[in-house]
Amino acid sequence: MSSTRELPATPAPTASSGIKGKSVRRGDTVFRGLSRIAGIAILLTMSLIALFLVWRSIPSFTVNTANFFTTSEWFPDQTPPVFGIAALAFGTLMTSIIAMILAVPVGIGVALFISHYAHRRMSAILAFSTDLLAAVPSIIFGMWGLEFLTPHMQGLGQWLNDYLGFIPIFRNDLGQYSKSIFIAGVVLAIMILPTISALSREVFTQVPRGNIEASLALGATRWEMVRQAIFPFAKPGMISAAMLGLGRALGETIAVALILSASNSINWHFTEPGGNTFAANIALRWNEAGSTGLSALIASGLVLFIITLVVNVVARGIISRHAEFRGGN
């Protein structure tokens, strides 16, 4: 170290041989090695996560007497063990889909509002607030959903049943509207909204001014400008924002565990109490799980891990296809 410290004082970069040159190279090798190790550490962590989940879930697969993929029940600790992820997969997908349907259009609308509709001073404040809200912890949304939102959703559930009840997903035969997949979806939508809008806003503000001005100069209205100049440019960014939101919704744990009336069955009446998700199931069952139960929960965690992996691969695929159109940067 001490020898290299004098280096800037050396007059010319010609000293590529000799002692000093060697230490230069050594310094470079060390630093390069360190940064490489850091990169490899990330790869290693990911493989370790996968490895441990697989290893620890194997015991449950060997004793399960039911089909892991088509069974809804979750009784890994009874003899014989019976458990499967059908209901978990159903609940996870449905809550996430509801969340996406609600949050993506609204999130993109908010992003547009902040980047191109609101006043400049106001938009800075709004941008900061949405960023901030993206970091409000899950447990707080869960407490709020349980104590504040659930009582307020009764009316909407009733209305959906009364006027749209002919569609199965809105029908409610029980007359009870709390603790449903629908409410969980709404809470998830609120949670992922800031993520989606913050990321979309970022790409919207990166749209080259030339594109916007050219569009307006041609006499386009503001909306036409948005469609012609902003959306095509920002499409990959919007998709990745939505996918990140989806990732957060799929894995959301504490909020869903607090809100859902977890029951491991498949019910298409979304406003009725019931439903469960991978992550919430882990939080709810981990406490009382025996050895098989724990292994079964890790197995469900593995499935969730694989699902998020697939979502990311798909998202990357879409983005790289669109990135070509965008013309590189």
Add this chain to the structure above:
Amino acid sequence: MTISRTSQFAALAMIGALALSACGSDGGGGASGSTIGGQPCVSGEIKASGSSAQKNAMADWINAYQTACTGATINYQANGSGAGVTDFSNGQTAFAGSDSALKDADRPAADARCAKGAAIDIPMVGGAIVLAYNVSGIDKLVLTPDVIAGIFANTITKWNDPAIAAANAGAALPDATIAQFHRSDSSGTTDNFTKFLTATAPSVWTYDKGKDWKAPGGQGAKGSDGVTTSLKSTANSIGYVELSFAQDASLAVASVDNGGGAIEATSANAATTISAATVAGTGNDLALTIDYTTKTGYPIVLVTYEITCEKGLDSAALELTKSFLTYTSSDEGQSKLTENGYVAITGDLLTKVRTSVSAISA
């Protein structure tokens, strides 16, 4: 230049953190003595985890012990009986709180954790599982096992069902749908409640007993606190929770008639049932078998155990664990339970509990 600004910032943050760590204090001090429950204080720190049913009882005991013995710190994490037993078996904790005695499947691992001898179940906290309800105008309600099973199996769906009315002559039962709440997480409360149903109403309750709710219908809520929150915010609702949670939430609770007349859901009535339980364990292991069909006491009860090593607990934890459990099984400790909606262990059983605790040794 930027570097120096960063280091200034870091230094500032460091100073801030140090200043912060100097200004707090563990609260709730008070006069400190040197004895607790008629025995000398022991200093040190132990960890325990498990049953959330005994969470608030543990909190009160720990507070009392730590107040009397300022050198002791006892940490109890209410992460559930299953996790508690796993923690104990892995050597993470000195004892586990559990809603059920050690299962055959968990026994080898628990015994292996103890350097010498076996792990023992010591019943310490009793509880009454009550049927809490929220129906305006009804402040007294009597239910029979068949009616309870019918409500939770969804064969009785209206409050003015003839079966309910038959046991509650004169009550103005509303013509409303029953909103039934159960636990959505795995729990010992559900385990004991469904054991009661299978024992007393086998013809109506056709579902299995266990830690997980298996009947269709109704609504689930996470934790006893989740059930009471839901009951309070839902009209015409009923659910099963531990007595202490119903009291904390000021909910009305039903009496249960096992065929010998209605028995109120009180701490004293539940204590009758628990003290009549037979010991199924051997030696100092006090695993209990409860008679849910009793006609003399309140029948829906649960007993939570402390599971620890009879011999061979690590020396660092041994003295404090023994001293703490001696305190909890003393008259002083057990009387704290009744104050807070739990059920005390009484009679012969309490004597056996004290014998088991005194047998804990290196």
Add this chain to the structure above:
Amino acid sequence: MATVGSGKFERSTSLLQDALAGRRLPRWGVGAVGLTSLLAAYLLNVLTVVDGVAGTFLVAVLLFVIGQTGWSFTVEGRRHAVDRLATTTVYAAFLIAVTPLVAVLGTVLVKGFPVFSAQFFTTSMRNVSPRSEGGGLYHALIGTLEQVGLAALIGVPIGVLAAVYLVEYAPEAKSRRLSSAISFFVDVMTGVPSVVIGLFIYTAFILTLGLPRSGFAASLALAILMLPVIVRTTEEMLRLVPRDLRESSLALGIPRWKTILKVVLPTALGGIITGAMLSIARVAGETAPLLLTTFLSQSINSNPFKGPQAALPTFIWDQFTSGTDASRARAWGGALTLIVLIMILYAGAKVIARLTGAKKS
């Protein structure tokens, strides 16, 4: 910045349009339609089945959309009608989003503020019964600061170095397989749910290695959760450092690694710190991994490596699930504290970004 430019520009173009096309809605048009819709909705509320504040407001919005679009269509033509419809939709989206978010913050503020007191921040929950009032979250605050700080100590260097590798060294490596694998898995890592990371630390460190649960175990989980954000933001910042700066430094004979340490990283420092603080704010409220990896304590423990240690999220969880009025109030107080803490971190990140002139939004 682009907003102002386009706004000005747009105003002048619409003036031009006015001159060319003439017919636009009068300036008071929007207000008039809005007022009429509100009145009509109110009448409907009184006279017909429409009821409730939310329902009435919804009808008013619907009437406004129909009225404005219809009027605009007849006066200004289809294109302007669509534009007005889009504007209304964007404003509506904003309102729809703001309502629940304000409700969340409002609820936390209203329920959490009453328990705030000097005692709440300077004492622990030691010897405080769940039923009685009083006690505090000092022990949890210390725990969170230490756990998150430790996580940053582990996560930030690894994340920054990995980003340095991706930006500075990978382009000239013989094979791009390693760098594209790293970059792919960083993306995947962003999506791995926190509960899965918690399960990983639990199975690896606690079940397999038999280590006790501790604040440090939580730090490891949090560090993994922080990594992807740090790598991504640092990468972005490093790419913004002008090539000339690197090249002139190298041309002076300064070795590569010193160029990176003394020229590239300091230039990007503001952005890197911002990214690090944002990632810290993200993980500070994580609950699920902490439940699996820490041992809850009611007493102060300032050593994250040994013994049970509380944290704000687990404090909130514990108090919320105790189910008494006093403990619920403390849980909301903890929630408010956590939000304020995160807000401070965010504001800090913004201030640093501004001071150092980083262009990260």
